[in-house]
Amino acid sequence: MFYKLAIMKFRVIAGLFFALALLNSPIGLAQTQKQHPENIIILFADGTTSSQYEFGRYSSQLLRQQPFAITDVVMTKGNFQLMKTESANYFVTDSAAAASAMSTGQKVNNGAISVTPDGKSPVTLMKYAKASGKRIGLISTAPVYDASPAAFSVHAKSRRDSESIVNQYLQLEPDVLMGGGADFFLPTTIKGGKRLDGKNIIQAFQDRGFQYIDSSDDLSNLSKPKVLGLFANEDIDYEIERNPKEAPSLSQMLDIGLRALEQKTSPNKGFVLFIENENTDSAGHNNDVASLMRDLWAFDDAVKIALDFQRRNPNTLIIVTGDHETGGFSPTYGRKNLGPAGNANYLNVDMEQLKLIEQFKMSLNEFSMQFKAKIKQGASKAELNDFLNTLLAENFPGLNLDEDLREKITGQGQLYPNSNYLPANILGLAIARQTGFYWGTSGHTPSPITVAAIGPGSNMFKGYDDNTSFALKLRRLIAGK
Numbered sequence: 001m002f003y004k005l006a007i008m009k010f011r012v013i014a015g016l017f018f019a020l021a022l023l024n025s026p027i028g029l030a031q032t033q034k035q036h037p038e039n040i041i042i043l044f045a046d047g048t049t050s051s052q053y054e055f056g057r058y059s060s061q062l063l064r065q066q067p068f069a070i071t072d073v074v075m076t077k078g079n080f081q082l083m084k085t086e087s088a089n090y091f092v093t094d095s096a097a098a099a100s101a102m103s104t105g106q107k108v109n110n111g112a113i114s115v116t117p118d119g120k121s122p123v124t125l126m127k128y129a130k131a132s133g134k135r136i137g138l139i140s141t142a143p144v145y146d147a148s149p150a151a152f153s154v155h156a157k158s159r160r161d162s163e164s165i166v167n168q169y170l171q172l173e174p175d176v177l178m179g180g181g182a183d184f185f186l187p188t189t190i191k192g193g194k195r196l197d198g199k200n201i202i203q204a205f206q207d208r209g210f211q212y213i214d215s216s217d218d219l220s221n222l223s224k225p226k227v228l229g230l231f232a233n234e235d236i237d238y239e240i241e242r243n244p245k246e247a248p249s250l251s252q253m254l255d256i257g258l259r260a261l262e263q264k265t266s267p268n269k270g271f272v273l274f275i276e277n278e279n280t281d282s283a284g285h286n287n288d289v290a291s292l293m294r295d296l297w298a299f300d301d302a303v304k305i306a307l308d309f310q311r312r313n314p315n316t317l318i319i320v321t322g323d324h325e326t327g328g329f330s331p332t333y334g335r336k337n338l339g340p341a342g343n344a345n346y347l348n349v350d351m352e353q354l355k356l357i358e359q360f361k362m363s364l365n366e367f368s369m370q371f372k373a374k375i376k377q378g379a380s381k382a383e384l385n386d387f388l389n390t391l392l393a394e395n396f397p398g399l400n401l402d403e404d405l406r407e408k409i410t411g412q413g414q415l416y417p418n419s420n421y422l423p424a425n426i427l428g429l430a431i432a433r434q435t436g437f438y439w440g441t442s443g444h445t446p447s448p449i450t451v452a453a454i455g456p457g458s459n460m461f462k463g464y465d466d467n468t469s470f471a472l473k474l475r476r477l478i479a480g481k
Contacts (some may be wrong), residue, residue, distance in 0.1 A: 145182025328440025
């Protein structure tokens with residue numbers, strides 16, 4: 001087992017090494033290859049656009065001393081476009097509507113999974129790819145039945161129809177299905193299960209020839225071309241607190257997914273793989289800059305694995321994109337406090353601020369969960385204040401909490417009308433005051449989304465376009481037109 005795990009770690013590290021070597025390549029990766037790719041890898045950072053990628057680049061270079069492949073390779077050597085995101089019924093989209101438009105080429109209402117306002121179910125991207133003879137895969141740090149992977153593959157009137165979505169996955173049989181969300185694959189009679197129909201869908205997948213894995217140790221034992229991997233009952237933890245013995249990284253899931261999809265099958269017409277980091281979106285909702293930073297790094301490490309695969313398989317198109325922006329992420333300069341402006345009272349983001357957030361050990365979501373649990377226990381305000389001090393000292397070293405924000409947290413007060421993740425957003429504001437990493441909201445924004453592509457067919461992704469065109473372009477590439 002130790003030897004197999006060592007081999008797998010070597011593959012991941014080698015992927016990072018080869019991707020870094022691309023930075024010095026004088027020729028854009030695979031830009032001279034045929035324009036119709038055999039393989040398509042869609043790397044999807046939920047809730048991100050240019051501001052998040054710039055933060056990933058800046059922090060990776062200064063803190064990790066590593067290039068950021070998204071900006072330094074895919075955007076620099078490939079092609080780049082901006083994409084509109086509004087849904088059928090709102091200016092500000094949700095993940096379900098945005099991913100549905102990118103999958104089907106048609107607008108849907110917020111909350112719908114590839115079902116149009118008139119009740120129709122246009123063909124999803126993964127169904128189209130499979131009908132075209134390609135193998136297909138879905139990977140996410142979220143439950144695999146979550147909005148984005150679901151919208152790229154199946155249909156539901158509501159994104160909350162988790163049991164129906166899982167049932168449709170069994171019908172669709174994606175060759176690779178990995179992430180969180182074991183709960184809706186298991187009946188309520190099994191610990192953690194939420195299915196009300198009594199069915200064990202994990203067993204149903206195994207009966208159809210899928211290899212099932214549920215821990216990091218299983219990753220080195222891949223033996224079948226079809227794999228179902230569920231590593232958490234719900235979401236896989238943020239990178240800031242993920243236990244590597246319990247759940248794999250995004251890079252590890254991508255590596256195992258590519259190994260499965262590479263296995264020779266008949267017909268052998270390549271594959272389409274969707275891989276999502278949902279934690280970047282959740283970090284935005286919570287206004288959690290430290291978690292965002294680490295999950296951007298984890299996402300970029302996965303991009304490097306994809307680039308290494310492309311180096312060995314030049315007929316592969318890599319697309320890095322997302323569905324919408326989350327949080328109105330707006331690092332900026334300002335005053336340290338409400339005193340007079342001037343050089344002595346000036347705050348801007350630099351290495352000092354990055355080093356502060358690098359020390360944080362807990363996500364703001366986990367902070368909220370633990371604090372709410374303490375409230376539920378009936379703790380007094382004094383006890384809540386003591387508990388807050390303990391959480392800050394142990395998990396947020398160096399962070400100063402102003403009295404007005406302390407009062408809001410311990411008094412269970414509100415922040416702004418658009419701050420819906422409490423008390424996480426309150427602590428996020430405390431971090432912003434000390435670092436300059438401010439946020440405009442706890443929700444989504446209509447900022448145009450970046451689409452960066454490299455490899456055969458990447459020249460289709462240029463300019464300014466609607467998210468519905470994403471699906472239409474990919475269908476042309478899949479069909480070889």
